[in-house]
Amino acid sequence: MIDDLFSRLDSEDQRREILADGAMLLHGCAHAQAPALLAAVDEIAAAAPFRRMQTPGALRMSVAMSNCGALGWISGRQGYRYSPLDPDSGRQWPAMPAVFCELAQKAAAAAGFPGFTPDACLINRYEPGSKLSLHQDKDEPDLGAPIVSVSLGLPAVFLFGGLQRKEPTTRLLLAHGDVVVWGGPARRRYHGVQTLKQGLFPETGNCRINLTFRKAGPPGRQ
């Protein structure tokens, strides 16, 4: 199965690249699944529409978000947390589609994290002008589980820093179909996304969609 998904690796422009200890970029690995992933995003957004959440400091994020899976990441005046309910509707988040789950599992396994079962998928939508400031992902109790990210649509410049905010960052272009697995020591590193530039990508409505697959439930219940 892994061979299926990664059969194009090591040919054409398909390659695996180690970015850091625990972080592996699988170039274009979701390219073939992209139409199915985007159709599923549309269905999820019909039930749980994209919204720009407030930060604890009462600022509105420029990135619009939705979620699918048992748990969804939410932000508000009270802080950040994972919730089984969409606060806008009071209902559960849409179920995680099989095409999402399988891609995340296979990518994690290919990067050395077999047995990864995401229970949360945060869906970020960037429009030209949107950005994500440097931050750490530490709202998940099980930091031993990796995060798998899938980039779709317009390319973005990703910033990858160190374990402290003040450390220098390296830039990385994340393009349509790119998948990155962030585990081990890389899991706790600061990261962000530079302001998205205008571009043409009609399949996503000239925006960028990023899926991040997470294990947000308690450790030891994989």
Ligand code: MD3
């Ligand atoms: C490195 N999203 O949702 S994906 C986020 O492109 C987030 O929307 C960005 O950062 C985006 O929290 C970046 C790549 C990514 C995701 C999680 C990480 C890189 C990471 C967690 C730890 C280290």
Ligand code: FE
């Ligand atoms: Fe993050």
